[in-house]
Amino acid sequence: MNIIRTVRSVAFSSIPNRTLSTTRSLSTPSAQYTAFEVNDKTGIATLTLNRPPVNSLNLELLTEMRNCLKDAETNKCKGLIITSSSNSVFTAGLDLLEMYQPQDERVKSFWTALQSMWMELYGSKIPTAAAINGHAPAGGCLIATACEYRVMLPNFTIGLNETLIGIVAPKWFVSAFLNVVPRRVAEQAITQGKLFTTAEAHNVGLVDDVVNTKEEAIAKCEQFIGSFKNVNPYARALTKQQFRIKELQELEQQREKDLQIFLGLIMQPSVQKAMGIYLEGLKKKSKKQ
Numbered sequence: 548m549n550i551i552r553t554v555r556s557v558a559f560s561s562i563p564n565r566t567l568s569t570t571r572s573l574s575t576p577s578a579q580y581t582a583f584e585v586n587d588k589t590g591i592a593t594l595t596l597n598r599p600p601v602n603s604l605n606l607e608l609l610t611e612m613r614n615c616l617k618d619a620e621t622n623k624c625k626g627l628i629i630t631s632s633s634n635s636v637f638t639a640g641l642d643l644l645e646m647y648q649p650q651d652e653r654v655k656s657f658w659t660a661l662q663s664m665w666m667e668l669y670g671s672k673i674p675t676a677a678a679i680n681g682h683a684p685a686g687g688c689l690i691a692t693a694c695e696y697r698v699m700l701p702n703f704t705i706g707l708n709e710t711l712i713g714i715v716a717p718k719w720f721v722s723a724f725l726n727v728v729p730r731r732v733a734e735q736a737i738t739q740g741k742l743f744t745t746a747e748a749h750n751v752g753l754v755d756d757v758v759n760t761k762e763e764a765i766a767k768c769e770q771f772i773g774s775f776k777n778v779n780p781y782a783r784a785l786t787k788q789q790f791r792i793k794e795l796q797e798l799e800q801q802r803e804k805d806l807q808i809f810l811g812l813i814m815q816p817s818v819q820k821a822m823g824i825y826l827e828g829l830k831k832k833s834k835k836q
């Protein structure tokens with residue numbers, strides 16, 4: 548039986564934060580929206596998103612994700628799996644409440660945290676895999692495509708649906724999508740704001756595998772990470788970097804400009820209005836259920 552060493556734990560149940568941090572002390576504050584576990588037998592870390600109801604990515608969740616990524620790298624984990632504690636949502640993408648009628652300083656920190664999290668995940672030295680056990684629209688798809696491998700459960704949706712909300716998927720969202728989906732398919736899908744079903748996503752290569760349960764998804768991710776067992780980690784990391792350095796450098800060099808473009812766009816009255824209507828629709832739908 549695998550022993551799970553919980554390095555950073557969230558209150559999934561009544562377990563108080565960090566009570567299981569028995570193996571090392573953490574420099575980061577206790578987590579609220581994530582669980583981070585390292586399997587002692589395999590050395591593989593699992594980061595579980597746990598911000599009910601839909602794991603929408605707010606500033607705090609993004610910050611915790613960054614802390615987990617750092618922990619996985621500094622502790623030389625064999626790889627990192629990202630999954631969700633929800634049975635139906637991997638993550639609903641960016642928290643729309645961070646962008647709707649936002650406060651100036653908060654929204655800047657939010658976008659900067661998203662940029663950093665993405666660069667750290669996309670450029671991570673260790674193998675990364677997403678066990679997509681629920682819907683993964685927009686920012687959810689961004690996280691999945693930042694990983695090296697994706698496996699998804701049936702009958703969920705994934706894609707960049709920003710245009711349907713009246714916003715634009717930034718260039719770096721699109722670049723990562725283009726790594727896994729042919730250009731023609733990507734252009735059509737992203738302009739339409741298409742959310743692919745699991746089966747469609749598998750067909751176009753947006754996800755690598757489809758399995759029926761979360762356990763099987765985690766096992767597939769472990770298998771992917773295990774496939775590097777005989778590969779020198781340093782050589783692997785440098786080789787991965789060769790594939791990803793262009794997008795990373797592009798964003799690094801344009802961070803401030805990217806932030807200003809984001810702020811300029813979301814602060815447009817027409818965009819705020821569209822976001823408000825979209826949020827209202829979500830809330831109405833949620834009340835009906």
Ligand SMILES: CC/C=C\CC/C=C/CC(=O)SCCNC(=O)CCNC(=O)[C@H](O)C(C)(C)COP(=O)(O)OP(=O)(O)OC[C@H]1O[C@@H](n2cnc3c(N)ncnc32)[C@H](O)[C@@H]1OP(=O)(O)O
Pocket residue numbers: 600601603635636638639640641642643644682684685686687708709712714715716717808809812813826829830831832833834836
């Ligand atoms: C130049 C660049 C400029 C801008 C770029 C900005 C980039 C943005 C990328 C993004 O990620 S934008 C977010 C896009 N996300 C979505 O469109 C997903 C919206 N959500 C859904 O479609 C559904 O919630 C779901 C399929 C993920 C799950 O469905 P279900 O399980 O039925 O949950 P509910 O719809 O009932 O939602 C429960 C609850 O959660 C609220 N909520 C849902 N998604 C978000 C979200 N992304 N942000 C904030 N809040 C969200 C929803 O309103 C409900 O709230 P209640 O208060 O009514 O419970």
